Amino acid sequence: MSKTTVPFSRESLEQVLKRRFFFAPAFELYGGVSGLYDYGPPGCAFQANIVDTWRKHFILEEDMLEVDCTMLTPHEVLKTSGHVDKFADWMCKDLKTGEIFRADHLVEEVLESRLKGDKLARGEKVSEEEDEDKKKRKKKVKEIKNVKLDDEVVKEYETILNQIDGFSGPQLGELITKYDITNPATNGKLEPPVEFNLMFETAIGPSGQLKGYLRPETAQGQFLNFNKLLDFNNEKMPFASASIGKSFRNEISPRSGLLRVREFLMAEIEHFVDPEDKKHPRFDNVKDIKLKFLPKSVQESGSNELVEETVGNAVSSGMIDNETLGYFIARIYQFLMKIGVDADRLRFRQHLSNEMAHYAADCWDAELQTSYGWIECVGCADRSAYDLSVHAAKTNEKLVVRQPLAQPITVEKFEVEIEKKKFGPKFRKDAGKVQDWLLSRTQCDLEDLSKELKDNGKIIFTVEGIEDKVELDTSFVTIEKVSKTEHIREFTPNVIEPSFGIGRIIYSIFEHQFWARPEDSDRSVLSLPPLVAPTKVLVVPLSSNPDLQPLTKKVTDYLRSEQIPFKVDDSSASIGKRYARNDELGTPFGITIDFESVKDESVTLRERDSTKQVRGSFEDIVKAVKAITYNGVSWAKGTADLTAFETASE
Amino acid sequence: MSKTTVPFSRESLEQVLKRRFFFAPAFELYGGVSGLYDYGPPGCAFQANIVDTWRKHFILEEDMLEVDCTMLTPHEVLKTSGHVDKFADWMCKDLKTGEIFRADHLVEEVLESRLKGDKLARGEKVSEEEDEDKKKRKKKVKEIKNVKLDDEVVKEYETILNQIDGFSGPQLGELITKYDITNPATNGKLEPPVEFNLMFETAIGPSGQLKGYLRPETAQGQFLNFNKLLDFNNEKMPFASASIGKSFRNEISPRSGLLRVREFLMAEIEHFVDPEDKKHPRFDNVKDIKLKFLPKSVQESGSNELVEETVGNAVSSGMIDNETLGYFIARIYQFLMKIGVDADRLRFRQHLSNEMAHYAADCWDAELQTSYGWIECVGCADRSAYDLSVHAAKTNEKLVVRQPLAQPITVEKFEVEIEKKKFGPKFRKDAGKVQDWLLSRTQCDLEDLSKELKDNGKIIFTVEGIEDKVELDTSFVTIEKVSKTEHIREFTPNVIEPSFGIGRIIYSIFEHQFWARPEDSDRSVLSLPPLVAPTKVLVVPLSSNPDLQPLTKKVTDYLRSEQIPFKVDDSSASIGKRYARNDELGTPFGITIDFESVKDESVTLRERDSTKQVRGSFEDIVKAVKAITYNGVSWAKGTADLTAFETASE
CATH class of the missing domain: 3.30.720.200 (Signal recognition particle alu RNA binding heterodimer, srp9/1)
Known part of the structure; x- marks a missing residue:
């Protein structure tokens, strides 16, 4: 695929995604609610295809046990799991205006803006991305002031920013006092940070006395069903359960579009494993896969340099704790490659000890690089025996595996x-x-x-x-x-948990696969892989001439019977315009029906990225589409038996 | 399929569903929360297959626009739609014990139990089903008292029970006073009925000031996106949007298992149509389908007799208001047939005027007969222009179609x-x-x-x-x-809304397809259609002899590459036991690998319902499985080229 030299513009991408209704702010008619988005038809289909691929890649291929648990969760369960006490962010309130800020984000933004102001004052250039950031992220800090800072202060700020995910609430409070951080809009004084629990609370039943929450993750439902799942699996270990569904997080002040939302689709695996044997039977299949890692040790030395290494070596050197964790990291990589993530913009970052979730023993994040920076899209945590143990202790029920000893x-x-x-x-x-x-x-x-x-x-x-x-x-x-x-x-099994934020992955793929044709920067393309593209084929009758209609119907009936998602565009727009519209929708193939077609039932097949065309009988063309889309065959191989077709440039 | 003569037992069905982990009460470890259920692996796969079939039957075949909207919904939206004021049930409280009753259910149960007591007192027999009902439904009325009633009172009770869905809260209060209905457990006096809104309430954001609810239906999200959808559809009318997702209903005191739950999966279609032209272009395809109807007029005459009629006649006679409504009723029927509903236990009942939802202009329910009675599983309502109009009026945004006049x-x-x-x-x-x-x-x-x-x-x-x-x-x-x-x-389009409660359909299919082998009533079978069965094939190596393992791997690799969901059972249980277990799981096919297989790669294929067997190469056997499962080919036709295989009875 000939990617463009036109520089990426988040603004253009957002315009396309909005114009083609991939997604839109929810309740826009009512002014919208921040952090809530609806998926329109192409976004919804893209999401469904990603979920379907996930289900095949993990649940079917790995023989996992899928469960569907309720989102409503009673207080007691989440009290036990630790979420009632620890699933919180720190917020500061401006008592005068009533505005509420997420403390870590506020410190980050204010210090960043001061560093930018310092750069400007020193006559250094602020990168365009930073500038765009300022415009698009609806930052609290609206205006950068050109104020030069002492060299020492610059260093302090940089150190703080590198560790921003690791500060406690009281520490953030100290930073706010020390660096005189105020409400950026009014300069008003802020109250010290207080904890805000991120779960949505509700009451179950008419009495109002059974307090509940919307689940913050799908994991707890899987843990609570452990005994039933083990029984279903005929007591065999190891095994994994999996769940795909919405979870909720009452973000303090969400922005960054799909990257930080209050309601989101998760796909989570809980792999239950013997704590004394974390080998994986299929580890050999993946051990030679080379990945880019950012281990704890490198981060602690103050560097961000990636370590390129095979999964096999990463496990044998002890960088990754065990085979099962390594196996899933490799499987996550394979999955992300299938659905359109750019390998060059993917890294696996190990959590620092002080940023780990309260239950985790070790954790690696698959991070995707976007114009917002590196974004955590998949977590792969070793939750140890934490969850099963606390639920067992609380309920006095055993959640264990019993194995006969040799x-x-x-x-x-x-x-x-x-x-x-x-x-x-x-x-x-x-x-x-x-x-x-x-x-x-x-x-x-x-x-x-x-x-x-x-x-x-x-x-x-x-x-x-x-x-x-x-x-x-x-x-x-x-x-x-x-x-x-x-x-x-x-024994109580340990749990290895690969946990996918589908919305974040979706947005990152949009950024990775969005480009503009060099010959015309207004013609943008979303190069979504055929496997997950919302629609696979656009059927384009050359004109609205009724002679073309019978064959058009024949072709679409055939596509439908072969279960290939397609759309027909029989509008009066030019062929080029019709294709351009579908390039934005990520539709990988176009089938053109012309007057030649009526004679011999041959049609033209166009490939989205290269705009190459081939011609053949419509059955052969559909066969090629099917092979390329669903069986991973390349365009060259899939169309080898078809005739190359030259046409005037679009 | 040779269905059984062993009478249906809800208790046996429930045992099987629990034992095989189709579903289970959520949070059972913590004592459970009524009205919340988790789906285990087979239930989850069955549900996913039904949703997949729904998506193909409706969204793909009818070219609908699927959207995925948020469940969290701000107060203002649901205030406008009428749910804040009208989405409520009536409840009565026993002030002494604090117990809360749903008023209509209480009146129904108490009068029913008095009628049963009257029957017993008159020496009449109470049917076994009624008896089982009493045992299993965890009814409030624990004990039937043999008290003879006046003939006139019996008549009054029966009239009330026939109209129980139509009473207002104050009317229920009058009935409670008039017939001296008290807390059945304590005989305690009840407070007059008060309204209880059935939406789960929560607060969005950290200030606690943006009140929101969990959506009670997926419909509102679709209405609010109307303009974007119309634009996406290039302004063409009519068109439909569709959505599959969870909705919520804070039931007062749910029971009846999957039939009345607080969190449930819905699949909803909003078909936007010109109010002056409700014809449907594909109506001819369905007009000859014969269905069983229970129209308003029949119910009002006090009868329950079904009217059997083609959809075409039902529309032309005016019984069904318009073609589009008739078209969807027929398509609902076709869908239910695909997924295993028994046609003899399906009826379409028209709503009475006083039971219609606040927005509906006309409504037909697809009701499925179960041991709990006839259960509403799909609604098909004409919501008129209600929703678009109220949202447009509230937000001052136009939600209309503009068409050039000839x-x-x-x-x-x-x-x-x-x-x-x-x-x-x-x-x-x-x-x-x-x-x-x-x-x-x-x-x-x-x-x-x-x-x-x-x-x-x-x-x-x-x-x-x-x-x-x-x-x-x-x-x-x-x-x-x-x-x-x-x-x-x-003009503001009218909306025809087919709305599916997936959980209710799932439970009804369980009842419709559950039977016991006449030769052994302990051997029960769930005859789920192959298309939607959780697992399609059970692979059974005859013994654990290692000679059988290479071919077993070859067969399973082939099944995986053909994307046919399968399980292997290589346990030491007898072949018969292994099949019996999978009959309960609804697995339609078994592939047996024996020592003959090792020689020539031939295997045996067993059909679940008839236990018939055929033999052939494993590729041919898998081909037959695929044709029967996914292309609707019959067993006889699909296996015509294979050799019949006789075996000792299981």
Whole structure:
């Protein structure tokens, strides 16, 4: 494909996406709601094709168990998972105007704008992209002031900006005070940052007493169904569940179009694996794939230089923690290549320790480069046993795998024995609670309790739902280490989670595949791969002459029976105009029906990117379209048996 | 297919659906939340296949414009659509216990139970289904008391039950008082019914000031995008948009499993049509389809007898209002047949005037018969111009079609002329509001205002946002009828809306296709059509002998390359057991690999319902599977070239 030399313009792209109704702000008629977008017909079809490709690439090829869980989620579940306490951003309020700012974004923007002002004051050039940024991102900072800064201050600002994702709320508050950051519009003083939980809250049922949220991720539903899934999988490990659906995030002040929205489509995999064996049976299939990495160590040294390496070496060197994580990183890469991501603008960045989500043990993001910078589009996290453990502890249900041991083993472990007869009279209705508490202790807890019981002759502890402290002496309970022969190994699986933000991927592909024809920069093209393009074929009768209609119907009936999505354009616009319109829609093929066609049922096939044309019977042409679109055959190979067709330039 | 003589048991069906994880109560680990369900792998695949079939049957074949709009919807939109005021059920509270009842359901259950008690007291038999109902539906009324009622009371009860969908809240309150209906558990007195809005409410953004709801239907998003869709369709009429996605309904006290849930998948079509021409170009294709109707007139005469009629006759006789409505009713029927609905348990029931949704001008429901009675699964409503009109009026944006007239026409219409120079000084900042108010009046309004102005020399009116009444005399405004030549016809389209509740359809198909083998009532079968069955093929190596593994891999690789969803069962269970398990999963085909297969690569193909078997090369067998599954070929025709294979009974 002959990509253009015309420089990329976000403005042109946005105009095309709007004009062709790929997407639009939701409720625009009512003034719109920021962070909410609707997909129009081509956006919706593109999204559906990406989801379909995802389903085949992951669920079918890897034999995953797809589930569809509810978005409404009761408070208790998300309290346990940690989201009620930790799924939050920091916001600052200007008490005078009532305006609310996301603290990290505000610090970032103000410091960036000061650095730009410094550059201008020093007579340096500010890059055009930065300039465009300023115009298009609806930044809070409307105006750059040319003020020169001390060299030392410049350095401080740069250091802060490099670490901006790692600051806590109080630290952001200190930065705001230290660097005198105010409401950029009014210069008004800001309140110190406070936490704002990003979940949408609602009440389930008529009483109003069951608090719930819209899920922030699809993962929790998958974890809660773990036992049923393991059973469905005939107890075989490892296995993965997967889910495609909307999740929600009540962003403080979303902008950046599709990259930061309040309601978004996710596709998430939870791969359950033995923590003692994270090898992957198909790792050999992917180990030679070379990828661009940005590991933690490089970032910590203050650099952004990419490390190019095979997945095999990345795992064997320990840069990627284990085979399963490496396997999925490679599979993510393969998927992104199928759907139109530019390999040169994809990197895998490892999370720094202080930016990791509260549940993650290790995490790599597939980041795509756009005019907004490098954007996290797929996360690939090792959530360890965190989620299954906390839900099991909270509900007192086991979420474990039990496997027969080849050789029985002898283990020493602490066990609790309870004098049940004495419990009833002492604790009455609370007896069950006390027992449950004791029986759900970890081995570590039990070691401590055993020591306490031995040392003091009693143990004292607090049980949720019982007001007074509970006190038990040795006549009620014994806690001792015993030797046991075990035939079954019981373990909580670890979870490797590849998690895809479909909307962000979609937008990045738009940027990666948008270009203008060098001969005419107004003629822009979206080079979406045929596999995922919204419509595969535009059928173009040369004119509205009724003689062309019977064959047009024959061709479209045939396309429909072959289940190839197509559109007919029988408008009176010129052929060139009709194709130009569909270049913007990303339609990869055009079939032209002319007066020659009526004689012998031959038609012309046009390829979008090269505008090359070939001719043949309409059945052969459709066969070529099918092979190229669905079987990954190249244009050259797919049309080898057809006749090249020369035409005046469009 | 040889369906069984073993009577249907809802209990067995539910056990199978649970055991095979078609679906399960969501958050079961946490005790569950009523009205919320998760789909497990087979349920999820079945749902995805139904959605895929829907997309092909409607969106692709009818060339509809699919959109994907947000679920989060701001208050103002749903206030305008009428949902804030009217999307509600009536509930009664027992102030002592805090229990909340849905008023119509409570009246229904209590009267039904009294009628049953009366039957028992009269020594009549209560049907088993009614008995099962009592057991399984978790009814509020736990116990039937044998109390004989007066003949007259029996008649009154029956009349009320026939009209139960038509009572208003106050009317339900009167019934509760009149018939002394109390909390069935405690006999406690109930508060009069109050309205409960069924939308889930939330706050959008950090300020908490933008109130929003989870959408109760996908329709509003489609209406709000009308102008963009019309433009995308090159201004051509009629056209349809379509949307598949979750909607929400905060049911007061949901039960009946998948039939009444708080979060559900909908597939909705909005077909925009010229109100003066509701013909449909492809009506001829469907006019001879014979359907079972329950028209309004029959219901009003107190009967439930179905009218069997072709769609063509139903439209020409006026029973169905217009061709487009008739066309979609027929297309709904065709779709339901494809996915496994039993034609004998499908009827189209016309809404009574008093049960119609607030926006509907006419409405037919596709109802499916289940053990819960006849269930509304698809609505097909003529929403008239209601939605487009109210949104246009509220936002002052035109939502209309403009078509050039073949012949210019002269129309008489009222027009407003405003003395702009005098408006500014008089109304200052409110001038715009007053003007907008005047310019957005309907012709009827203007006729009245014109008369008022003529009679009184002034008009007086109230404008939202202006405290005092507005008074204008003839020096400010003239409102007169003028003759105008128009070259453009401008109209608000009417909307025909087929709306599918996917979950209800799924559950009904389970009931329609569930049976037990007469030779062994424990062996149950879900006869899901191959097209929509979760998995198409079960691959069964005869034993775990390693000799069988290479061919098993070859067969599964081939199935994967042909994109046919399959599962392998290489467990040590008997062939019969392995097939029985998959009969419950609705898997239509089994491929057995035996020692003969290793020699010549021939395999056996088993059909689920008949348990018939044929043998051939694995490529030919897969070809047959593909033809039967995706091209609607019959078993007899699809396997005609293969060898019949006799085997001992399973």
